[in-house]
Structure formats: structure tokens, C-alpha cells
Amino acid sequence: MDRARLSVDRNxxxxxxxxxAQQLEAAxxxxxxxxxSLLGNEIDLADALGLSRPTMRQAIQSxxxxxxxxxxxxxxxxxVHTRVRRPLELSSLYDDLSETGQRPGTALxxxxxxxxxxxxxxxxxxxVGTEVLRVDRLRSAQGAPIARMRNHLPLEVVGEESxxxxxxxxxxxxxxxxxxxxxHSARQTVGARxxxxxxxxxLAEEEGAPLLTMERVTFDExxxxxxxxxxxxxxxxxxxxxxxxxxx
Amino acid sequence: MDRARLSVDRNxxxxxxxxxAQQLEAAxxxxxxxxxSLLGNEIDLADALGLSRPTMRQAIQSxxxxxxxxxxxxxxxxxVHTRVRRPLELSSLYDDLSETGQRPGTALxxxxxxxxxxxxxxxxxxxVGTEVLRVDRLRSAQGAPIARMRNHLPLEVVGEESxxxxxxxxxxxxxxxxxxxxxHSARQTVGARxxxxxxxxxLAEEEGAPLLTMERVTFDExxxxxxxxxxxxxxxxxxxxxxxxxxx
DNA sequence: GAGTGGTCTAGACCACTCG
DNA sequence: GAGTGGTCTAGACCACTCT
Numbered sequence: 128m129d130r131a132r133l134s135v136d137r138n139x140x141x142x143x144x145x146x147x148a149q150q151l152e153a154a155x156x157x158x159x160x161x162x163x164s165l166l167g168n169e170i171d172l173a174d175a176l177g178l179s180r181p182t183m184r185q186a187i188q189s190x191x192x193x194x195x196x197x198x199x200x201x202x203x204x205x206x207v208h209t210r211v212r213r214p215l216e217l218s219s220l221y222d223d224l225s226e227t228g229q230r231p232g233t234a235l236x237x238x239x240x241x242x243x244x245x246x247x248x249x250x251x252x253x254x255v256g257t258e259v260l261r262v263d264r265l266r267s268a269q270g271a272p273i274a275r276m277r278n279h280l281p282l283e284v285v286g287e288e289s290x291x292x293x294x295x296x297x298x299x300x301x302x303x304x305x306x307x308x309x310x311h312s313a314r315q316t317v318g319a320r321x322x323x324x325x326x327x328x329x330l331a332e333e334e335g336a337p338l339l340t341m342e343r344v345t346f347d348e349x350x351x352x353x354x355x356x357x358x359x360x361x362x363x364x365x366x367x368x369x370x371x372x373x374x375x
Numbered sequence: 376m377d378r379a380r381l382s383v384d385r386n387x388x389x390x391x392x393x394x395x396a397q398q399l400e401a402a403x404x405x406x407x408x409x410x411x412s413l414l415g416n417e418i419d420l421a422d423a424l425g426l427s428r429p430t431m432r433q434a435i436q437s438x439x440x441x442x443x444x445x446x447x448x449x450x451x452x453x454x455v456h457t458r459v460r461r462p463l464e465l466s467s468l469y470d471d472l473s474e475t476g477q478r479p480g481t482a483l484x485x486x487x488x489x490x491x492x493x494x495x496x497x498x499x500x501x502x503v504g505t506e507v508l509r510v511d512r513l514r515s516a517q518g519a520p521i522a523r524m525r526n527h528l529p530l531e532v533v534g535e536e537s538x539x540x541x542x543x544x545x546x547x548x549x550x551x552x553x554x555x556x557x558x559h560s561a562r563q564t565v566g567a568r569x570x571x572x573x574x575x576x577x578l579a580e581e582e583g584a585p586l587l588t589m590e591r592v593t594f595d596e597x598x599x600x601x602x603x604x605x606x607x608x609x610x611x612x613x614x615x616x617x618x619x620x621x622x623x
Numbered sequence: 624g625a626g627t628g629g630t631c632t633a634g635a636c637c638a639c640t641c642g
Numbered sequence: 643g644a645g646t647g648g649t650c651t652a653g654a655c656c657a658c659t660c661t
Contacts, residue, residue, distance in 0.1 A: 142630060162598065168646060179632045181429075184647090192440070194560050197596050200647045201640030207559065208598020310621045311455065312442050318614030319567035319585040337567040337585035337610075348445050350410065350456020362585075366566030373558045390649060416627060427651045432628090448628045449659030 135176055143178060147186035155195055155206055166196070166204045194372045236275075237263040238291055240282070247279045250344045250355040258282060262294065265329065272330050273365050276358045284308060284353045299354065303345075308353050313345040317367060322359075330361050337362040383424055391426060395434035403443055403454055414444070414452045442620045484523075485511035486539055488530070495527045498592045498603040506530060510542065513577065520578050521613050524606045532556060532601045547602065551593075556601050561593040565615060570607075578609050585610040 135146050154160040166172065166187070173183035187204055190196045198204045240258050248255045259279045266274040278299060285306055293302040303310065318340045327334045339360040347353050383394050402408040414420065414435070421431035435452055438444040446452045488506050496503045507527045514522040526547060533554055541550040551558065566588045575582045587608040595601050 144630080170646095179634090181633090182631060185630085197559065198647060199596075199640080200638070201645075203646060207596075209560070209594045209600075311445065312457070312621065313619045314616070315619065316614050316616045317565055317587075319587045319610035321585050335583065337569050339565075339567045340614075346457045348447075348455075352457075362567035366564050366588075368562070368564045371561045371563065373560065392649080418627095427653090429652090430650060433649085446628060447659080448657070449626075451627060 133172075133176055135178065144182050144185035144189070147176065147178070147183065148189045151186065151190055152193075152195060155190075160206050162206050162210070163208045164206050166206070168203060194370070232267045232270075233295065234265040234267070235262070235291065235294060236265055237261065238294075240287075243279065247355055250342075251279065251281055251352045253281060260285060260287065260290065262290075262299070264294070271364065272361065274358055274360045275326065275329050276356065279355045281351075281353065284351075299356075303353060309348045310353065311346055311348045311350075313343050315341060315343045317341050319362065326359060330359065332361055332363070339365065339367070341367075381420075381424055383426065392430050392433035392437070395424065395426070395431065396437045399434065399438055400441075400443060403438075408454050410454050411456045412454050414454070416451060442618070480515045480518075481543065482513040482515070483510075483539065483542060484513055485509065486542075488535075491527065495603055498590075499527065499529055499600045501529060508533060508535065508538065510538075510547070512542070519612065520609065522606055522608045523574065523577050524604065527603045529599075529601065532599075547604075551601060557596045558601065559594055559596045559598075561591050563589060563591045565589050567610065574607060578607065580609055580611070587613065587615070589615075 133147060133150050135143050137143070139146065151160070151166075155162075160166075167175075169180055169183050169187065173180045176183070187196060187198070191198055191204075195207060196204055197207055239261055241261050242256045243251060243253050243259045245255065247259065248257065251259065253259070259281055262276075262278045262280065264276045264278075265272055266276060285302065290302065293305065300310070319337055320340055321335045322330065322332050322338050324334050326332075326338065327336060330338070332338070339362050341356070341358045341360065343354070343356045343358075344352050345354040345356075381395060381398050383391050385391070387394065399408070399414075403410075408414075415423075417428055417431050417435065421428045424431070435444060435446070439446055439452075443455060444452055445455055487509055489509050490504045491499060491501050491507045493503065495507065496505065499507065501507070507529055510524075510526045510528065512524045512526075513520055514524060533550065538550065541553065548558070567585055568588055569583045570578065570580050570586050572582050574580075574586065575584060578586070580586070587610050589604070589606045589608065591602075591604045591606075592600050593602040593604075
């Protein structure tokens with residue numbers, strides 16, 4: 128029932144509610160706030176920090192949205208009992224692997240312009256034949272291949288300048304962010320199929336081995352498709368793991 | 376640049392911000408608010424409805440969280456250009472299929488108590504040997520099998536009474552909701568593997584055919600595991616499709 | 624400089640849960 | 643009945659974007 132030490136810095140440019148949310152989250156992560164324990168009521172918390180109740184509520188709400196806290200009217204706000212891992216986020220595989228500590232290796236298999244064909248043109252919303260940049264990469268971890276990743280990028284989104292260098296030092300999403308793209312949402316399809324001979328050779332599997340497939344179109348805030356990916360993962364070495372929150 | 380007709384009913388028990396959010400969402404869905412069009416500024420909107428600005432903001436914020444609106448400081452709030460489909464939600468396959476209009480058929484293959492073994496016990500957080508309810512179902516659409524679904528449920532969560540009837544009339548999540556379970560989050564793993572002989576026979580595939588696998592543990596608000604599912608989907612007939620929103 | 628959203632305040636009343 | 647979160651108001655000042 129220990130109290131987390133909270134404080135706010137009114138001279139900081141960081142919003143007050145965000146400072147509080149960060150500290151609460153850190154307290155939960157570190158175990159200072161135990162799972163299942165009740166926070167004090169909102170008014171007392173706000174008073175203790177010299178904040179108004181709406182500001183305190185905003186801090187709490189952001190953690191409720193993340194699934195770290197649960198509110199029940201008439202009862203109070205408590206830390207969730209079960210550790211909720213991050214909900215599924217818009218991120219590239221590279222980011223996923225980096226965050227979990229596995230050092231991904233990248234081999235850039237190909238980088239070239241090509242005219243967009245049916246499926247690619249449709250996904251990107253471009254006229255058939257528009258030139259786009261195609262990127263083929265092989266991802267591996269601990270010395271063994273994990274995935275063959277193919278992306279198509281509109282030239283007006285990324286240009287061609289130093290794409291190679293950017294991809295060799297970071298992920299595709301980092302490249303897009305660095306190019307000023309503000310990503311908004313993505314549409315994904317995850318399926319499975321058997322490997323053909325060429326894919327099997329690339330991924331060190333046998334022909335006919337099950338592969339996980341993932342297709343994704345990413346959109347920016349203006350609704351422009353900024354990336355189309357069609358990726359193959361070795362089912363024997365990779366699976367997608369993620370959390371969902373109940374609709375609230 | 377048409378204006379959507381908005382109004383609020385102050386005698387309704389439905390919160391004002393929610394009434395506004397519903398009407399805005401309906402206007403977007405129906406096309407009355409065009410993709411990419413700017414909403415008026417928050418203060419004018421609030422005045423027009425006789426609401427305070429925070430209430431109007433709350434309505435807008437809920438749609439931003441759904442990915443339907445985009446706010447930019449100094450610019451305004453606009454309807455997203457691209458249709459964002461529902462982000463991935465906590466729902467059962469049955470619910471998924473119903474919502475997209477495909478009538479799923481269900482065959483209840485088995486319903487029995489059994490002691491929880493290693494993997495099941497671990498996922499549900501129960502001592503090995505605790506009796507749980509095991510449900511095996513075969514899902515099909517348009518006459519052909521799609522998935523073999525296996526769920527393990529703690530007896531204290533569902534009891535045993537009229538489980539069969541409930542599962543024959545609705546999905547597993549509907550059953551849980553009807554039992555008063557308030558679901559909070561779930562942890563999922565999606566992978567792939569080759570079908571063995573028995574699975575192939577059940578799903579009308581050939582042995583060695585690629586299958587999509589999905590394992591899920593669902594937790595309620597108290598952090599109790601209320602369901603463990605391990606499901607197999609025919610990769611030739613089914614894939615997971617979902618939207619993601621950028622972290623924001 | 625004008626207009627927008629982002630943040631914040633100091634109150635208020637209500638609905639719900641629990642003892 | 644006491645305590646909690648849910649909703650709502652009527653302001654305020656700031657940071658950012660655009661022209």
C-alpha cells in the first residue's frame with residue numbers, strides 16, 4: 128500500500144498530465160505500485176500534486192487507455208493485476224526485434240525502381256506503371272534467416288537519395304519518419320502458405336514448409352499510402368505476439 | 376463543405392459528448408462529412424450545440440482515438456482521407472464472421488471436463504490437474520470448414536450449466552459476457568505450421584498443408600485468466616485482417 | 624496577426640458501489 | 643450514507659501553423 132512519490136515540475140515544457148502519467152507508469156513498471164493496488168481517489172491525488180481534478184483525470188485516463196489501470200465507479204482506480212504487454216502498435220519488424228533485445232541482422236538483397244504492377248499499384252493507389260522503389264531485405268537473428276521482406280515505396284514519398292544507407296542503419300519506419308512522413312494507420316493481413324523452391328532456398332527451409340505471410344499498407348495523416356509491404360516469415364522461427372484491449 | 380446536422384438531447388441519459396461522437400461518426404460513415412474535409416473549430420461547434428468546449432473536445436477526442444479524425448494544431452480537425460476500418464478488437468472469431476456478414480456454421484465436436492495439463496494450466500494460471508472445461512468446435516462458412524477451435528475454460532468462470540446451448544446459439548465471448556465476465560485484455564500469438572494427419576482430415580486439407588495457428592489467453596478486469604484458446608485455421612481459406620493506429 | 628488545437632483551472636451535480 | 647468515478651461548465655493562457 129506504499130505511496131509512489133509523485134511530483135510535477137511546472138517549469139517543464141512537458142504537460143503536467145503527461146509528467147504524472149509517466150511517473151505512474153514507471154511506478155507500476157518498477158513494482159512500487161503493486162498490481163491490484165488501489166490508487167487514491169482522484170481529488171486527493173490532484174490536491175497532493177497541486178493539480179486540478181481534470182488534469183489528474185487526464186493522466187489517469189491515458190494509462191487506462193494503455194491498459195495499465197482499471198477504473199470502476201463507486202470503487203476506485205486500481206493497477207491491473209495482470210501485466211499487460213504493449214498493445215499492437217504500428218511498427219516495423221526491425222523495431223519489434225530491437226525492442227525485445229534481439230539484434231537483427233539485415234541484408235539488403237535488392238533496391239531498384241520498377242513500374243508498379245496490379246497488386247502493388249492497387250495497394251498504393253497509383254496508376255499501373257508508375258515507377259516505385261522496390262526494397263528486398265533478408266532479416267536474420269542469431270545467424271539464421273527469419274524473414275524475407277519486400278517493400279514498395281512511392282518515389283514521391285522517399286525519393287532515392289541515401290535510401291540504401293538509411294536502410295542499412297535502421298528500419299523502414301525510421302526512414303519514413305526521417306523523411307517527414309507522419310504515419311497514421313496501417314492495414315494488415317496475416318496468413319500462411321507453403322514455401323516455393325526459391326523462397327525455401329532464401330529462408331533455409333524446405334520446399335513446402337509453412338510460411339507466415341504478412342501484407343501491409345501504411346497510410347499517412349493525409350490518407351496517402353506511403354508503403355506496401357509483403358513479407359514472408361519462417362513459421363519455425365517466428366510468430367506474431369501481441370495484446371488486445373477490450374473495446375471500451 | 377456541407378454541415379452535418381448535429382443536435383443533442385439534454386434529457387437523454389446518453390452523455391452529451393457521446394451523442395455528438397455518434398452523430399459525427401454516422402455523418403462520416405454516410406458520407407455527409409467528406410473524407411478530408413475540415414470540421415469547424417471546436418469553440419464554434421460547441422457554441423452551435425450549446426455545449427462547453429471541453430465537452431466538444433471529448434467528443435472529438437473519442438473519434439481521434441478511433442482513427443476517424445485527425446487534429447493538427449494551428450490547422451484544424453479533419454476527417455481522415457482513408458477509410459480506417461475498425462482497429463483490432465477483442466472479439467471471438469464468431470463475432471468477426473457475423474459482423475462481416477458471413478454466416479458461420481458451428482459444430483460442437485466435444486464438451487467435457489478434463490484436468491489442466493502443463494500448457495493449459497500455465498496459461499490459465501491454475502495448478503496442474505485442476506479440472507477445466509474443454510470445448511472443441513469446428514467452424515465453417517459456405518459449407519466448407521475454416522477452423523478447428525479448442526478452448527479451455529476454468530469451471531469457476533463458466534460453470535457447466537447450459538454451456539452447450541449457449542455455444543450453439545452464439546460465440547464464446549457472448550457466453551462469457553452473459554456469465555458476467557468483464558473482459559479486459561488478451562494476449563495472442565499467431566503462427567503457422569503444417570497439418571498432421573488428424574488435423575488435415577478435420578479441416579479437409581492434405582497432410583502437411585500450411586495452417587494458421589492462434590493461441591490466446593483472455594483476462595478479465597481482475598487479471599484472472601478466463602479463457603485459453605488454441606485454434607487452427609486453414610491457410611487456404613482464412614487470414615487475419617486488421618488495422619493499426621500509430622502510437623500517438 | 625489571426626486562427627487553430629493543447630493544456631489547465633475550480634468548481635458543480637450525478638450515478639454507481641458498498642457497508 | 644459515504645465515497646468513488648462520470649460528466650459538464652465557463653472561462654483562461656499558450657504553442658503552433660499559415661499568410
